[in-house]
Amino acid sequence: MTHITVTVDGVTYADQVEPRLLLVHYLREVVGKTGTPVGCDTSNCGACTVLMDGMSVKSCAVLAVQADGSDVTTIEGLSNGELHPVQRAFHEEHALQCGYCTPGMIMAAADLLRDNPHPTDEQIRDGLEGNLCRCTGYENIVRAVRRAAGTGV
Amino acid sequence: MTATTEAPAAELGRARLRKEDARLITGQTRWTDNITQPGLLQIAFLRSPYAHAKIKNVDVSGALQQPGVIAAFSGADFAAEQGSLPCAWPVTPDIVIPPHPPMAVDEVRYVGEAVAVVVARDKYEAADALAAIDVEYEPLPPVLDMRAALEPGSPKVHDAGNKSYEWVFANGDVDAAFRDAPVVVERTYRQQRLIPCAIEPRAVVASWIGEELTLWSATQIPHVLRFALSAFFGIPEQDIRVIAPDVGGGFGSKLQVTAEEVLAVLISRRVGKPVKWTETRSEGNMTIHHGRDQWQQIKIAADRDGRIRGLSVDLLADMGAYLMLVTPGVPLLGAFMFPAIYKMDAYSFKCTGVFTTKMPTDAYRGAGRPEATYAIERIMDELAVELGMEPLELRERNWIKHEEFPYTTIAGLTYDSGNYEAATAKAKELFDYDALRREQLERNARGDKVRLGIGISTFTEMCGLAPSRVLGSLSYGAGGWEHASIRMLPTGKVEVVTGSSAHGQGHETAWSQIVADQLGVPFEDIRVLHGDTQVSPKGMDTYGSRSLAVGGLALVGACDKVIAKAKVFAAAMLEASADDLEWSAGRFSVRGDPDASKTIQEIALAAFAAHGTPDGVEPSLDSDHTHDPDNFSFPHGTHLCATEVDTETGFVKIRSYVAVDDVGVVVNPLIVEGQVHGGIAQGIAQALYEEGIYDDDGNLVTTTLADYLVPSAADLPSYVTSRTETAASNRLGVKGVGEAGTIASTPAVVNAIVDALRPFGVNDITMPCTPERVWRAIQSASTSGGMA
Numbered sequence: 001m002t003h004i005t006v007t008v009d010g011v012t013y014a015d016q017v018e019p020r021l022l023l024v025h026y027l028r029e030v031v032g033k034t035g036t037p038v039g040c041d042t043s044n045c046g047a048c049t050v051l052m053d054g055m056s057v058k059s060c061a062v063l064a065v066q067a068d069g070s071d072v073t074t075i076e077g078l079s080n081g082e083l084h085p086v087q088r089a090f091h092e093e094h095a096l097q098c099g100y101c102t103p104g105m106i107m108a109a110a111d112l113l114r115d116n117p118h119p120t121d122e123q124i125r126d127g128l129e130g131n132l133c134r135c136t137g138y139e140n141i142v143r144a145v146r147r148a149a150g151t152g153v
Numbered sequence: 154m155t156a157t158t159e160a161p162a163a164e165l166g167r168a169r170l171r172k173e174d175a176r177l178i179t180g181q182t183r184w185t186d187n188i189t190q191p192g193l194l195q196i197a198f199l200r201s202p203y204a205h206a207k208i209k210n211v212d213v214s215g216a217l218q219q220p221g222v223i224a225a226f227s228g229a230d231f232a233a234e235q236g237s238l239p240c241a242w243p244v245t246p247d248i249v250i251p252p253h254p255p256m257a258v259d260e261v262r263y264v265g266e267a268v269a270v271v272v273a274r275d276k277y278e279a280a281d282a283l284a285a286i287d288v289e290y291e292p293l294p295p296v297l298d299m300r301a302a303l304e305p306g307s308p309k310v311h312d313a314g315n316k317s318y319e320w321v322f323a324n325g326d327v328d329a330a331f332r333d334a335p336v337v338v339e340r341t342y343r344q345q346r347l348i349p350c351a352i353e354p355r356a357v358v359a360s361w362i363g364e365e366l367t368l369w370s371a372t373q374i375p376h377v378l379r380f381a382l383s384a385f386f387g388i389p390e391q392d393i394r395v396i397a398p399d400v401g402g403g404f405g406s407k408l409q410v411t412a413e414e415v416l417a418v419l420i421s422r423r424v425g426k427p428v429k430w431t432e433t434r435s436e437g438n439m440t441i442h443h444g445r446d447q448w449q450q451i452k453i454a455a456d457r458d459g460r461i462r463g464l465s466v467d468l469l470a471d472m473g474a475y476l477m478l479v480t481p482g483v484p485l486l487g488a489f490m491f492p493a494i495y496k497m498d499a500y501s502f503k504c505t506g507v508f509t510t511k512m513p514t515d516a517y518r519g520a521g522r523p524e525a526t527y528a529i530e531r532i533m534d535e536l537a538v539e540l541g542m543e544p545l546e547l548r549e550r551n552w553i554k555h556e557e558f559p560y561t562t563i564a565g566l567t568y569d570s571g572n573y574e575a576a577t578a579k580a581k582e583l584f585d586y587d588a589l590r591r592e593q594l595e596r597n598a599r600g601d602k603v604r605l606g607i608g609i610s611t612f613t614e615m616c617g618l619a620p621s622r623v624l625g626s627l628s629y630g631a632g633g634w635e636h637a638s639i640r641m642l643p644t645g646k647v648e649v650v651t652g653s654s655a656h657g658q659g660h661e662t663a664w665s666q667i668v669a670d671q672l673g674v675p676f677e678d679i680r681v682l683h684g685d686t687q688v689s690p691k692g693m694d695t696y697g698s699r700s701l702a703v704g705g706l707a708l709v710g711a712c713d714k715v716i717a718k719a720k721v722f723a724a725a726m727l728e729a730s731a732d733d734l735e736w737s738a739g740r741f742s743v744r745g746d747p748d749a750s751k752t753i754q755e756i757a758l759a760a761f762a763a764h765g766t767p768d769g770v771e772p773s774l775d776s777d778h779t780h781d782p783d784n785f786s787f788p789h790g791t792h793l794c795a796t797e798v799d800t801e802t803g804f805v806k807i808r809s810y811v812a813v814d815d816v817g818v819v820v821n822p823l824i825v826e827g828q829v830h831g832g833i834a835q836g837i838a839q840a841l842y843e844e845g846i847y848d849d850d851g852n853l854v855t856t857t858l859a860d861y862l863v864p865s866a867a868d869l870p871s872y873v874t875s876r877t878e879t880a881a882s883n884r885l886g887v888k889g890v891g892e893a894g895t896i897a898s899t900p901a902v903v904n905a906i907v908d909a910l911r912p913f914g915v916n917d918i919t920m921p922c923t924p925e926r927v928w929r930a931i932q933s934a935s936t937s938g939g940m941a
Contacts, residue, residue, distance in 0.1 A: 028187075035180015037182070037353070040858050041435060041857075042435075047352055075180035076179065076180040079179060087178045091175075091178055092170060094824070094827050097827055097831065098402040098657030100184070100351075101352045125865075125869075131865070134350055136831050136834075137830035138865075138866035138869055
């Protein structure tokens, strides 16, 4: 077991974890952040995307021990009292149906807009290539990211 | 109390933002995998690495020595109680329905079939312990090709042989239609095997407290599952509560009674603790039921002027290793759709269900109708080429004209409504059809290496499953009604209980809109409850684009009953005769005295207090209603796709996609548009990207999302969507919408690719149309006459 200290959504946690424990399982099962779901086991779907020290990562592709000393933001910590512009845009553009990919898609979109505040549609599509949605056909996701960009993230 | 509520604006047709979103965009979700219980144990399955083998011995003793392992079992441990997974659709009297034990006992018949299970404290320990289980197999020959499976001497999947059933339908004189027909076109199309890939993997939690079972499952069908657990596995129905909490997509794949659900129930009972199973994606790709997988032989006869004389279809449908809930019926839903929107003199259909040593197939978005629509829309293009006609002109020559509805098709369905002319005209305009045709000719003339193709799909489909009597005539095991309850709360708020079980469709929003209009109460005052058999005891669940067309009508019936009950109270409260009351916008008024009125909220409070309940009247406004539809619902539309095909690389780019759908009256245009978008994407995915592939030994090689190519945003185009609105003949005028896009888009895309390559002599490309296949089709067209 390895000792780690991780800040998740503003709260610092100190835990003993198995070296093989995935960050997503640490978040879900140790910290209780079930807002971050698991969609695949090969880092293809992106449902588990969180921000680690401000950068988006697929938390199924990170070991909990690699997050030692990091500041992690999940979908549960993205809004600060009021909805984050990307969350609000996803609602307003009907950019989610079942909602399972949504936490990862929103986190990836937030990171995309941090990197490129005014992306073209093509840049949005390329930027979200690592996040799969089976419901929306992506049309409204692209619209939502465009809307969030317009509101200034 | 005086009336304070303003009559709300009509809700039907409003683009209401969804009530569901608040929790989904903030991570406050209730996926089954999030469920915890005191003492919860995790289970992991050991699965067969062989497509076909005898099980000689299973030794789980090694697993029991591993840390954290509470129990381990083989199929033999459950042999006495696990029974057989149900098939609810015995399509012919002589159908072969082999026993399907949830955990294999003597023989495995596909890679991934469960052979043993470990119960452990956590999922890592459970997965570790699987390696300590020893299974002795005696490999048997796999059966992987449907056509070879039917040849004499083929290895057998089951002792009874590899044919499950043969189902036939015929109407009109087919021989006469083909005899002396000036033009006959015959083609064989391949519907590749697809894997549904809802983004939420399946998960199940089973918990017994005494004799009471609670089962949480990522399922589309909590009600059907509860019935099945009782009817087929001997658990008293009244002791079972099934909960489908937030469910992350289904597309048919969660319309199933699965081995894992049944085994979780049995294992939890055996170990006396709640248990959870959550599949990994690779486990899911192997063991969630697959879709499509047919060979379609289709033959069409026409007169020289393009009039269709007859159609003949001969299908081979891969059942996989077993028949699951509706496996054999799926291709037969297509039987009625091959004639599509076209008039003809005669039609014959035959389907042979074939066993192979692969994962069973079952319902996947569209279930039978996408397959049929693909074949007819593809061969219409081929017929147009043969006749030298414009493909849209050929379609118009044959389709049912708007003034001819209701129209009974050669397949025996009565289409209640439609306007193919209107949808097509609108689609052509949005697409700029004539300009694209001109550009296509120009590119062809100058020998452009990137060719332009235009694909047409003038589709219809049958959905809103379904009139119970029709299902009965097709030997289906259940009815097709839907149930709704309305509970008028004393404070004037409303609880709506629906038997539909949404998993992304937005029922909480759309049902609120319908009830708001019917009862004249604010949208915000309504809460929709679903997905828990203790809250919603009666239902037929969500699949087959049925929820609005059947469940929505059940809501209207339940609202009627509330209003009828309220009228009695209103008459007493207003000291008027019920005959003098008028109902409008949530209020009963005395005719000619508009100041004398009571709102439904006031009446609800009065019924709750019950002080002035008229004699002989029940002090309640609550109601239940079960709606059984008279007919299916027949959405239709015209989808047009323009592709640019690079003839040097085989790469296909969708340049534009226009979808004009007619789904009748629209409750919420945002939700409808979203359903169309997602449907189109799934159909494009079949055309261009996805295929579930088994190797020669029967191993699934597309177990991950790196191998099974669910498209990303970067792989898909932007869609132009629009609607025409031809009201269906039900009280709301609504049709289903969930599957329309998927049904329409696959042939639109492939027709466009073939259209682009027609000058090279290409007349077919097998799906998915990967760059390699497209390139090879071009290369071989000159030597093989165009088939690839």
